[in-house]
Amino acid sequence: MTAPALIQLSAVTKRYGSGASELLALKGIDLDITAGEFVAIMGPSGSGKSTAMNILGCLDTPTSGQYLFKGAHVESLTRDQRARLRRRYLGFVFQGFNLLARTSAQENVELPLLYRGDSASTRRVAAAKALQSVGLGGWERHTPAELSGGQQQRVAIARAIVTEPAVVLADEPTGNLDTQRSHEIMGLLLALNRDHGITVLMVTHEPDMAAYARRMVHFLDGRLARDEVNANPVTAAPADLATSEST
Numbered sequence: 001m002t003a004p005a006l007i008q009l010s011a012v013t014k015r016y017g018s019g020a021s022e023l024l025a026l027k028g029i030d031l032d033i034t035a036g037e038f039v040a041i042m043g044p045s046g047s048g049k050s051t052a053m054n055i056l057g058c059l060d061t062p063t064s065g066q067y068l069f070k071g072a073h074v075e076s077l078t079r080d081q082r083a084r085l086r087r088r089y090l091g092f093v094f095q096g097f098n099l100l101a102r103t104s105a106q107e108n109v110e111l112p113l114l115y116r117g118d119s120a121s122t123r124r125v126a127a128a129k130a131l132q133s134v135g136l137g138g139w140e141r142h143t144p145a146e147l148s149g150g151q152q153q154r155v156a157i158a159r160a161i162v163t164e165p166a167v168v169l170a171d172e173p174t175g176n177l178d179t180q181r182s183h184e185i186m187g188l189l190l191a192l193n194r195d196h197g198i199t200v201l202m203v204t205h206e207p208d209m210a211a212y213a214r215r216m217v218h219f220l221d222g223r224l225a226r227d228e229v230n231a232n233p234v235t236a237a238p239a240d241l242a243t244s245e246s247t
Contacts, residue, residue: 005032006166006199007056012065014051025051027222035166038193038200040210043219052219053203057090057169058082087116091160091168095175097152099144105131106140109159116163130158134188150181157188168192170202174209186212187236
């Protein structure tokens with residue numbers, strides 16, 4: 001028996017502007033994603049992949065069509081309801097890390113819990129646990145300036161998972177990293193998906209990063225051009241996370 005979809009996009013369109021300046025960024029997207037999948041979302045610049053990611057992350061709404069998350073019609077939710085859905089179910093990882101510069105790793109990771117209204121003691125314990133899980137135990141007091149690029153992205157991933165989300169949305173998570181650090185971060189995302197059952201949706205233009213995903217969805221000119229299973233995904237775990245990057 002096929003598991004019900006966690007995420008369903010049905011005939012989703014997105015239009016920006018009007019008249020001569022109108023741009024139809026998405027042209028009727030149908031996409032189902034099951035809980036526990038690792039999906040790479042690919043396509044050239046302007047293909048619609050980032051627009052689709054923004055809709056999936058409840059950062060934007062479709063012009064028409066339906067978006068169901070766990071059976072709820074997201075396109076009908078208010079702005080506040082979408083914000084609550086993001087806080088409860090979604091975690092975000094960005095290419096630029098988006099860490100607060102003068103704030104420690106611990107405090108950066110605590111931020112989603114602060115917005116959620118959790119107590120200081122709850123935030124402290126959860127953030128320490130999240131940092132430990134990405135190999136940064138002992139680095140809690142360091143600021144971003146005291147961390148390498150790979151370590152900063154680890155902090156960003158810890159921040160994304162500290163709320164124990166159902167889905168992590170990663171937008172070019174290795175775009176600012178060298179090859180070695182990129183594969184370390186991909187190994188970490190792979191471990192979160194495989195060992196913790198977190199659904200991972202990752203936008204990338206790099207085939208060697210997409211190779212970690214078990215499914216690849218290709219966008220072109222606002223349409224879903226290809227949806228394919230990766231028959232031979234990369235399955236190697238990263239080196240010991242506690243020691244793989246100490247500088």
